[in-house]
Structure formats: structure tokens, C-alpha cells
Amino acid sequence: MADRYIEVSLARRGIAATAKLLDESAPITCAAVWDSLPLAGDVYHAKYARNEIYALLPPFAASEPPPENPTVTPIPGDLCYFSFAGAELGTRAYGYDREVRAGATVVEDPEAMAEACNDLWRTGAAGETLSFRRT
Incomplete structure (x- = not known):
């Protein structure tokens, strides 16, 4: 199978990075x-x-x-897929009232994406979206 890539972007900040799907390590999730x-x-x-x-x-x-x-400790640049069923988290405090999903690793522009993520942490996420699409 040929390598597959996805674009990960923060729309309001106008930043995008390319991630390679790790089909060898997680074929069903990918x-x-x-x-x-x-x-x-x-x-x-x-x-x-x-x-x-x-x-x-x-x-x-x-x-x-x-x-x-x-993993529960991804390294910088990793994208992970998580899902939580019903009462596994037991709180809506951080939006965990439905299932969570994702999975890949950033191979292009990781520094710019990391900088944008740090800005998001410092200045807030209001109005920002996290998007994924085929490249």
C-alpha cells in the first residue's frame, strides 16, 4: 500500500501540517x-x-x-485516536459527552503546527476548529 497523508489544520490561525497515516502500526484505525x-x-x-x-x-x-x-504519552507530532464509551470519563467538563477519535503522525511543518498549538494553549481555543482532510 502506498503511503497516505492527511492535512491537519487550525482554520482561524491559518496553519496546516501534513501527517502520514501509520498504516503498518494501526491499519484498521487508519x-x-x-x-x-x-x-x-x-x-x-x-x-x-x-x-x-x-x-x-x-x-x-x-x-x-x-x-x-x-499509548497514553504520545511524542510531539503524534496524532492519536481515542474513544471513550459512556461512563469511562464520567464528566462533561471538557466536552466528553460523546466519543473521541483520531490517528497519524505529522511529517511536514511540525514546528509551525506546534507553535500554533502553543498559541492556542496561551490565548484560548474560542472560535478555532481542528480539521482533517485527504492530501
Whole structure:
């Protein structure tokens, strides 16, 4: 299979980065994400948990992908797919009233994306969206 890439962007900030799907490490998750693109949702910053951003998206796969290449501590530039069912988090405080999804690694423009994410953390996420589309 040829390498597949997606664009990850922060619309209001006018920043985009290219991520390579890790089909070798997470083929089912990558296929579910690829087949559902484009996706977009309000962006949140996990400023009290880690230095990361995330979007909450409604379910988009025919069935929930199994855990593949799992981690709870992604390295800078990683994009992760998480899903939480019902009472696993037990709070709506940070938007966790529906399932969460994503998965890939940034291979182009990671520094600019990291700078935009840090700006989002410092200045807030109001009005910003996190989008994904095929490249």
C-alpha cells in the first residue's frame, strides 16, 4: 500500500501540517479515519492534563476500531485516536459527552503546527476548529 497523508489544520490561525497515516502500526484505525475524511470539530486544549489539543467527533466508523499501537504519552507530532464509551470519563467538563477519535503522525511543518498549538494553549481555543482532510 502506498503511503497516505492527511492535512491537519487550525482554520482561524491559518496553519496546516501534513501527517502520514501509520498504516503498518494501526491499519484498521487508519482505514476508518481515511474512509471518513474530511472531518472537523471544535478544538480543545488539554492544558491541565498535557500539552496537546483534541477535537471531539461523532462516531464515524462502521464499528469501533480495536486498540492498535496504543499509548497514553504520545511524542510531539503524534496524532492519536481515542474513544471513550459512556461512563469511562464520567464528566462533561471538557466536552466528553460523546466519543473521541483520531490517528497519524505529522511529517511536514511540525514546528509551525506546534507553535500554533502553543498559541492556542496561551490565548484560548474560542472560535478555532481542528480539521482533517485527504492530501
